[in-house]
Amino acid sequence: MKLNTQTRPCSVLAGLLAVALASPAAWADPQRGAAPAVSGDRAAERAFVDALMAKMTLDEKLGQLNQPPGVGNNTGPEAMAGSEDQIRKGQIGSYLGTQGAELTCRLQRIAVEESRLGIPLLFAYDVIHGHRTIFPVPLGEAASFDPAEVQNAARVAAVEATAHGIHWTYAPMVDIARDPRWGRVVEGAGEDTYLGSVLAAARVRGFQGTDLAAPDTLLATAKHFVAYGAAEGGRDYDVADISERTLHEVYLPPFKAAVDAGAQSVMASFNEVAGVPMHAHQPLIEGVLRQAWGWDGLLVSDYTGVMELMPHGVAADREEAGRLGLRAGVDVDMVSTIYLKDLPAAVRAGRVPMAQVDASVRRVLNAKHRLGLFDDPYRYCTDDGARERALTLTPAHRQAARTMAQKSLVLLENNNDTLPLSRSLRTLAVIGPLADHPRAMLGNWAAIGREEDAVTPLAGLKAALGDGTRLIVAKGADIDSQDTSGFDAAVRAAKQADAVVMFLGEHPDMSAEANNRTTLDLPGVQERLALAVAATGKPVVAVLLNGRPLSIGALQGKVPAILEAWFPGVEGGHAIADVLLGDVNPSGKLPVTFPRNVGQVPIYYAHKNTGRPPREQEKYSSKYLDVHWTPQYPFGHGLSYTTFGYGDLSVKQPRLRADGQQEVAVRVTNTGPRAGVEVVQLYVRDDVASVTRPVKQLRGFQRVALEPGESRTVTFTLGFDDLAMYDAAMQRVVEPGTFTVFVGGSSADGVQAQFEVVRQ
Ligand code: BGC
Numbered sequence: 001m002k003l004n005t006q007t008r009p010c011s012v013l014a015g016l017l018a019v020a021l022a023s024p025a026a027w028a029d030p031q032r033g034a035a036p037a038v039s040g041d042r043a044a045e046r047a048f049v050d051a052l053m054a055k056m057t058l059d060e061k062l063g064q065l066n067q068p069p070g071v072g073n074n075t076g077p078e079a080m081a082g083s084e085d086q087i088r089k090g091q092i093g094s095y096l097g098t099q100g101a102e103l104t105c106r107l108q109r110i111a112v113e114e115s116r117l118g119i120p121l122l123f124a125y126d127v128i129h130g131h132r133t134i135f136p137v138p139l140g141e142a143a144s145f146d147p148a149e150v151q152n153a154a155r156v157a158a159v160e161a162t163a164h165g166i167h168w169t170y171a172p173m174v175d176i177a178r179d180p181r182w183g184r185v186v187e188g189a190g191e192d193t194y195l196g197s198v199l200a201a202a203r204v205r206g207f208q209g210t211d212l213a214a215p216d217t218l219l220a221t222a223k224h225f226v227a228y229g230a231a232e233g234g235r236d237y238d239v240a241d242i243s244e245r246t247l248h249e250v251y252l253p254p255f256k257a258a259v260d261a262g263a264q265s266v267m268a269s270f271n272e273v274a275g276v277p278m279h280a281h282q283p284l285i286e287g288v289l290r291q292a293w294g295w296d297g298l299l300v301s302d303y304t305g306v307m308e309l310m311p312h313g314v315a316a317d318r319e320e321a322g323r324l325g326l327r328a329g330v331d332v333d334m335v336s337t338i339y340l341k342d343l344p345a346a347v348r349a350g351r352v353p354m355a356q357v358d359a360s361v362r363r364v365l366n367a368k369h370r371l372g373l374f375d376d377p378y379r380y381c382t383d384d385g386a387r388e389r390a391l392t393l394t395p396a397h398r399q400a401a402r403t404m405a406q407k408s409l410v411l412l413e414n415n416n417d418t419l420p421l422s423r424s425l426r427t428l429a430v431i432g433p434l435a436d437h438p439r440a441m442l443g444n445w446a447a448i449g450r451e452e453d454a455v456t457p458l459a460g461l462k463a464a465l466g467d468g469t470r471l472i473v474a475k476g477a478d479i480d481s482q483d484t485s486g487f488d489a490a491v492r493a494a495k496q497a498d499a500v501v502m503f504l505g506e507h508p509d510m511s512a513e514a515n516n517r518t519t520l521d522l523p524g525v526q527e528r529l530a531l532a533v534a535a536t537g538k539p540v541v542a543v544l545l546n547g548r549p550l551s552i553g554a555l556q557g558k559v560p561a562i563l564e565a566w567f568p569g570v571e572g573g574h575a576i577a578d579v580l581l582g583d584v585n586p587s588g589k590l591p592v593t594f595p596r597n598v599g600q601v602p603i604y605y606a607h608k609n610t611g612r613p614p615r616e617q618e619k620y621s622s623k624y625l626d627v628h629w630t631p632q633y634p635f636g637h638g639l640s641y642t643t644f645g646y647g648d649l650s651v652k653q654p655r656l657r658a659d660g661q662q663e664v665a666v667r668v669t670n671t672g673p674r675a676g677v678e679v680v681q682l683y684v685r686d687d688v689a690s691v692t693r694p695v696k697q698l699r700g701f702q703r704v705a706l707e708p709g710e711s712r713t714v715t716f717t718l719g720f721d722d723l724a725m726y727d728a729a730m731q732r733v734v735e736p737g738t739f740t741v742f743v744g745g746s747s748a749d750g751v752q753a754q755f756e757v758v759r760q
Helices: 009-021 042-054 058-064 077-088 101-114 138-142 147-163 183-187 193-208 244-251 253-260 282-292 318-328 338-348 354-370 386-390 395-408 438-442 457-468 487-496 526-534 572-580
Strands: 094-096 122-125 221-225 265-268 298-300 410-414 427-431 470-474 499-505 540-545 561-564 644-651 655-657 662-670 676-686 697-706 711-718 737-746 749-758
Touching: 042 354, 058 338, 058 354, 077 101, 122 354, 138 147, 138 183, 138 193, 138 395, 147 193, 147 386, 147 395, 193 244, 193 253, 193 697, 221 253, 221 282, 244 253, 253 265, 282 318, 298 354, 318 338, 318 354, 338 354, 395 572, 427 457, 427 487, 427 526, 457 470, 457 499, 457 572, 470 487, 487 526, 499 526, 526 540, 540 572, 561 572, 644 737, 644 749, 662 676, 662 697, 662 737, 662 749, 676 711, 697 711, 711 737
Parallel strands: 094 122, 221 265, 265 298, 427 470, 427 499, 499 540, 540 561, 655 749
Antiparallel strands: 410 561, 644 662, 662 711, 676 697, 676 737, 737 749
């Protein structure tokens, strides 16, 4: 069978150029919040795939499950030739890390025109926080507490990535991360299951849009299934030995939210869960994800994840690894080549049921069908690169990245109203190893982002301040060295200046995959540098660029203003200048707790009370000898250049039926001198239950813009899911008894009220 290879480049290009020229808001999904439609009807899909599968040999079927890595990125011409031959033979169903309109089109043409059945390829890529226009790292985006903005960031990424021939992104990463030693904390939405779930859904909607067959939408992949963030010791790939309750309450919900939002793909995680490696975890993949949740998408292994069943110690050889992976429901074998090379004999000998192969092949073909590739395999690439050029790093994309970055910045400290800086400063010292570090703007997993695209803080400040302010630049120290020889120059610079901004933090390769740390301190001598500069007595601001919570208690009280900037993307330097100079009032909030030191880890706001909760005067309570039990900065913390007051908290129904809906209202007032945005946060506690409950759990948040002196009543609705828990039998129930609601500007402050849930 040969597929229809006709393309309609003109109409596709015209439509997408219209998107590129429109305002940023035009990219936003017009039906924000609505589940995306999967194109095509399922009966037609089934008939089409049945007919195709009837023509496929076993080898062609297993070829569809094979995903080799990166042609054109890390392989030479010879490998390319071998790869082309494999495509002709039908041995490749999809590619990892292969992109570019020209290359993907060329490979697609071989698949469609030169293979026996002409089945199009899928091109997968790690489009994590932008493709060429790099946005803040996901943890930074999460600090915005702004699902619409996060959705828009994913939408822009999808528009760019699809113009580069990509069909499938390995994002969003929805792992809950409560151990900041783990480098991959930077890739997700932080520690909280509720925030993580809301943003997981937003990102899926952004990537997939409302029509998967449109030429600017991608398959989204919720990863890594599951409990990858629970790695022991914060070591990547390590064991997650957690209870069934923790799995269901903390780690699974963001995946449920992603699949409910329509995510068409899920990636298995490298870790084991309580003794079973996830690539062999039939009960969680087939049982929970597919059967209990009714999800019918495509499950991809992680990089050599199937092969790793051998070192995990559950498979004696490649064939056994392949058998376990396929049986568990892992459809696509990324990089191991085990399905392709080792399963044919096993299937022929009856050691692997053909039905398992067929189920996985069907899911691969379904995905291709849903993307519309059988109608037009070139819809993502055939236009002589015009679309790729037109939709890459456009001014509108950059503007979206700047807005996202502005919202991601979190003001941790601002003593003496050190910020915003005055525009009439005559001299400003710009100090620190990250002041002019383009790579740190991009962060890790920066797809095809380029350093030359990035606006550093130094460049951003220069552009914003113009010639009126003299900038005195001194690096002071490297990111991670013991060399203090630059301190003197830095201190001299500070002494000459009216104010000082220091850019401190981590190298981008100190977080993300396999980049774990045993300390959360500022690397190298940066803390000493900050203290030496602060000792000048000048107004000093520390801007942090980092991929995880840092323990920066030593700066508190010494450095009057601290701004958390994460790795903020190509427009980061402008966004930082916007906030430092007060053009934008910061509104970000921490999506993850900042510990006082690494010894407090794991530390997260939704902890249990214990039988002996910490008390100052009580030795035999749950705390430390050497450090206070509270964190340096709690989840949800973030200051503004104005202040907000909370009052008049009310619950509509003091007595609520278990299946009822509660309305919570609170009066929020801008009590300071400037207009600002507050992230109003609602937390709930089930006071007494049949099993222990967290001391509080986020159950709602809203970004509220208020003029100075303005008040607004903000309302939240709480339903079954917000109050429910798993009882001892793991049934989801709302139990009678009192609940406390807390509303405030962080997880550690605010006003509270109580209501009672009564039997029906
Ligand atoms: C990572 C995944 C990623 C994959 C493909 C793996 O090492 O764990 O998150 O999607 O590589 O690049």
